[in-house]
Amino acid sequence: MRRTVMAVVLALSVALPAAGVAGAVDAPASGSGSYVGVEYFPEPDGEGARTSVPVNSPHAQPETPARHRTPVASEDGEVVPLAETGPTADRLDVTIVGDGYTAAEQEDFLQDARTKWDEVTDIEPYRSYEGLFNVWAVKAVSEESGVTGDPGRDDVRNTALGSYFWCSATERLICVDLDKTKSYADKAPATDLVIVISHSAKYGGAGYSGLAADYGYDGVSTLSSDNAQSTLIAAHEMAHSIGLLADEYQYAGYGDHPGPEPAYPNASMLTADRMAAQRAKWASWLGEADPSGGTVGTFEGADYYEYGVYRPTRNSLMRALNTDEFNLPGREAMIAGFYRSANALTPLVDTTVTVSRFTPLSVELADLDTGLAGIRLRWYVDGREARQARGMTTVLPATLGVPAGRRAHRVTATVVDTTSAVRSPVVRDLTSNSVTWTVTR
Template sequence: WTVDAVSTQSGVSGDPSPDTVRDTALGSYFWCDEIERLLCVDQGKVDAYVAKAPEADLVLVLANSAKYGGAGYNERSEELGYEGISTASAGNEKSGQVAIHETGHSLGKLADEYFYADYPGYERYLGPEPADSNITGLTADDMADRGAKWYRWLGERSPDGGTVGAYEGGGYYVTGLRRPTEDSLMRSLGKPFNLPGVEAMIAGFYREARIASPVTATGRTLRTGDTAKALVPRLAGADGRQLTIRWYLDGREVEALAGRSHVRVSDLALRLLDLRKHTLSLTAEDRTPSVRDRGIARTMSSTVRWTVRL
């Protein structure tokens, strides 16, 4: 969905200077928390516009400014159900990368992997272990021993360059917290997500997405002349990998139907030897090697069921 928000005044508060005030539809403003690039919004006003887009999963606010900046809100909306809010300036040349970085916060629930050198109060982190999946107070050996955080990826080559380990600095602190790689998108624009970040983003998408949805209605009994059909997307990756599709009749896999997105009820005639109702189901599963966490992997399948009879 695209929802246009028309403001009383053009521009954004805080642009070009901290004392600039604009009357805008979403209350966008730079210098949030006294950080020039931090582009915050009035969440109540944003929600009023989000409500115009039914069942929104993620919100991206583009502010009418060419000034560099953005922000990521990673709290899920209990009322409207969306994952979070990302903000960026509509007119800045780096805003495409900013929007992806901020979506790392709102969808992937990732922490920033950069740190503030020579900034009072951020010399060393002394708090509890963070909940964020991509920063930790543990060493690589600690993670491996405890099976914690990104231990499954330790020692692997990462798309952002280098090897996954435990690099000092992250979550704004110079020491006391570690990040998975030297320089991913959660630290520097223009870089890819690192391997733990990719996994977290996939988990975020699968919290909202279904990879199989019915084309043929599921609320009626399908008969001999009907076809059970589901919509399963085709992947466009360079490796040619596709989603795994399996069909089941009364819970037993029909291996001959694997890979198909539709089945005619008449094709099942030899298996439907009576006039009783039976359950036909399709399960699509994403077995990407980019996910190693079994808990996440279990969320990456969808099943569609129909009732069929001769």
Template sequence: MRKRRWTSAILMTVMSMAILAAAPAGAVPDDPGPAPGGRQQVEVFAEDGGIGRASVSPVSPYLADRPQALAADGAVTPLVQNGSTDTKLDVVVIGDGYTAAEQEKFRADAAAKWQEVSAVEPYATYRNLFNVWAVEAVSAQSGITGDPDRAAVRDTALGSYFWCEDIERLLCVDVKAVERYAAKAPQADLVLVVANSAKYGGAGYNDVQSPLGYEGIATVAGGNNRSGQIAVHETGHSLGKLADEYYYDGQGTYQGAEPAESNISTLTTDRMRRERAKWYRWLGRTSPDGGTVGAFVGGGYYPDGIFRPTENSIMRSLGREFNLPGREAMIAGFYRHATTITSTTPANSTLDSSGRLTVDLPVPGTTLRWYSDGRELTHLRGRTTIPLSSFGFAAGPRGIGYRLTAVATDPTPDVLDPALRPSLTGSLSWWVTG
């Protein structure tokens, strides 16, 4: 059964020029603005870490007219399986440019790309909240159009191609083809396309509205050991609901209302403290991306009139860490799809008091408390396997048994906002009879 949850866009695009005002040279002069009808806006990533935006077609001109299924087409392999799709965040990785004989290579590239993503905090700490599914899209030819140059054309399952919109590192894809393959996985919360190429590049489609529940697609080069950073940045949008912290020199001064995103603001540090708004709880703290949290001018594509929390987090340029407000938002995003506690024993089932019960706490440091009809069984605190005879009761008040509840809370210091704390607590209950 598919989770009825929403997930924003994942991962966006890559190009060979930077656009940040403070980034290396090669700036894009103007904000592309909203994509015109039928087209979609994507982010563009430079090899030097700079990020920009472009408007692209969702249809690939290189998607060949061929049978929808080749030998072994669409087979699904679990690369990481930590539990049920109802309790985990499910990442679907689809390969393109891999022939039937290269599917083992695809799975290896997909696993390596997930390792790149999950090595970055807070993914590293929360990696047990994820399932990762590899979907085999079999291509007629090996490789990707546009690699090594514009003249190279390949017949592939998803029609991926470099030189999209004349940007060499922008790796576009056919959105409907991706949708067909993503539907083969048990659940899709995040979708990543891994291309059979060592050329640095990628793309992300944040305007996709999928009936499967995800709202975006990202593409990366499977054989490039730096392209995983593209995926990390894009999940800042999809999971963290974070804004971009980069800006365009020619964009002028922001004149709008206070942005909804948690990592950009029109407020100075003094106003944040006075109004107890945005990232005021983090002000002055040392951030993992370097320096201390404050209010740095420029963000959300505007060089003035808006502030970002730190000088240069991964939401501003690649190769960086999430800043403290960003890390908090990411953890909250993980818990929109995953839970703090799971068990192989179905919740709300009836158990005999002569048996035992085991629960799993996927995140290190999670606290666990047990309750019998609302009364805490303090002697069981922190124990993940308990004998049901620990109640010391043969039957409930009316001889029908007791309701046993396990409550797990993630006490992470990386989430300070009280409004986000409830999502860090989960519970499971069962009936226990004598």
């Protein structure tokens, strides 16, 4: 579905963020001088690391007071839908903001945003579930082209979001001004995750997560625009926010996991035999050949600890950026996450008004690529299946078997994702969704 809609939406005409973020504060609680945790990958092909970095950037452009703004129309803050697959309430909304692109380079930014999203969605399970995502590009006009720290540590640029290499004295760590980023991301119709593309060919990036309380969305990934390996940083970071996945790497000297059992779906203190006996965590995948290579089992070292905690596979994209494969338990957890924020069934007829027996009822299914069986759609009248309507996206209540008469009846459409990438009944339930109409006469 990507690239189907290319209309330009003026930022000022865009509605406020969806009701889902209503609990978020207006101004982030974390102000100047605050620090947040961030993850980065010191070497392409390598394992990750974590550190603490400032919320704000010394390199961000100061806000121009409204009265001093040039009257010339500026693209700054314009929203361009790169993929609009469904209503924001039924989709994961990814907002991509560019930094280090001048007014003359905004088309470059849009092209880079499309390329990056195409690269992310070459990776499973993003590939199969691309149809559950909306993607919004927000133009941020920078005074200067490129970002601070490229090519050299002392190269400083004045940019909209102030993104910079050499954050926390680490060359490949690209930090960004989180408050500036929010001011642009908030122009999109809805935002579940943010990707900042920093205009640079040098390898680098970072992942901020757990931001929901202060910013209204969980994660911000930074990555450099013209470096293919930086794409894997975004794929990895989004998996933390979406799939609630642990890092599958460990630090030398970090020692024993202190317990209790971690909540992460891909880290456990149980060895394979105990996991199988308790049918816990990834028990249903044990022994399977994994796309990351090798077999699903329990491999010691995960969630930063060296001992007493296990990951599902020897390697995976949650361990190091030398592979673009998530392991099977990780994929299932991400699919669960997709369906926590999105769903595959959208009613095309208002469910809040009573309809007649002869009102055509239509639904739209997300365009997914989840295998032969795919999304299963079924219809019910007062809880009883109308088997003749299996898979139909438009039905007439009368033909489904709703009888004439004064009594009101319920017509329900239900979908479930039958993908073989899901084995847990709990996750299968998450993939299911229903809509119901009241029908009379």
